[in-house]
Amino acid sequence: MDFYTVFILCGFSFVAGFVDAIIGGGGLIQTPAILFSLPQYPVPTLIGTTKVPSLSGSLMGAFQYSRRVAVVGRFIGPMMAIAFAASWLGSWTLTRVPNNFMKPLALVILIGVFIYTLTKKDFGQVSHRVVTASQQRTRMWLMGGGIGFYDGFFGPGTGSFLVLGFITLIGFDFLKANAHAKLVNASTNMASALFFFREGRILFTFALPMAVANLSGAFLGARLAILKGNQFIRVFFLVLIAATILRFAWDLIK
Structure with missing residues (x-):
């Protein structure tokens, strides 16, 4: 081992955990790092390896947020189960189908997200009930299926997409959206980690120390986000989305 x-x-995993705990998107840091550092291994093996540190970080973030933010318990449990199953299916699909087409699609979506968040100053600043309980349940479960599959199949930006969904579709503020997003993301990461473990595609000599680093970064990131509040998270969200857009655009034009 090197x-x-x-x-x-x-x-890189520490920074990824720190960023992911604040607003998601840690995979945008961690995944390129391992792909660049270990090019001798197949891509599914490297993706599977990153799922272990991602799981540890999302569990730490979920724990930190759930201690301070109320969670919609009656809907989040089934949403996590749906996301788990969808992520497993996405990971299975990844081992059989190329996912190159996802990057241009994600780029278009992220540009729209950035413009919307930038122009709407009160976006995610306060919680407000905009949907009925029935609509909330349906939207959360559909989010679990769609974003869960995306995380297993492609991954980068999953946490940010979850936060965005909880704000725009459910009416949460950034802190509450983060608390729910971390629970769902932990579920999707667990499904992918278990799938790739079953397939023998995890390099534990790298995955385990990265998991400790990611968990440490997530602890600090979650504490900072809770301390600073919604406005800080909004700014961090915009910076992360802008960086993600530049990253995807560079990958497409180079």
Whole structure:
């Protein structure tokens, strides 16, 4: 094992956990890092390896937020179960179908998200009930299926898409959206991690130290987000979305 490579990957994983805990999108840091550092391994194996640190970080974020933010318990449990199943299906599909077409589609969606968030100053600043309980249940479960599959099949930006969905479709503020997003993301990461473990596609010599680093970053990121509140998260969200757009655009034109 190359300890220098492990050290570098742990550094990226720490930053990924920190960013992911604040607004999601840690995979945009962690995934390119491992793909670049370990090009001798198949892509599904490297994606599977990142799911272990992603799971540890999302569990830490979920724990930190749930201690301070009320969770819609009667709907979030079934949503997590649906997201788990959808993520497993997405991971299975990844081992059989290329996912290159996802990047241009995600780029278009993210540009729309950035423009909307930038122009709507009160976006995610307060919680407001905009849907009935029945609509809330349906929307949360559909989100679980759609975004869960996306996470298993492609992944980058999943946390941000979950936060966006909870704000626009359910009416949560950033903090409450983050609390629910971390629970769902933990479920999707667990499904993918279990799938790739079953397939023998996890490099534990890299995955385990990266998991410790990611968890540490998630602890600090969640505490900072809770301390600073919605306005801080909104700014961080815009910066992350802009960085993601530039990253995807660069990948497409190079």
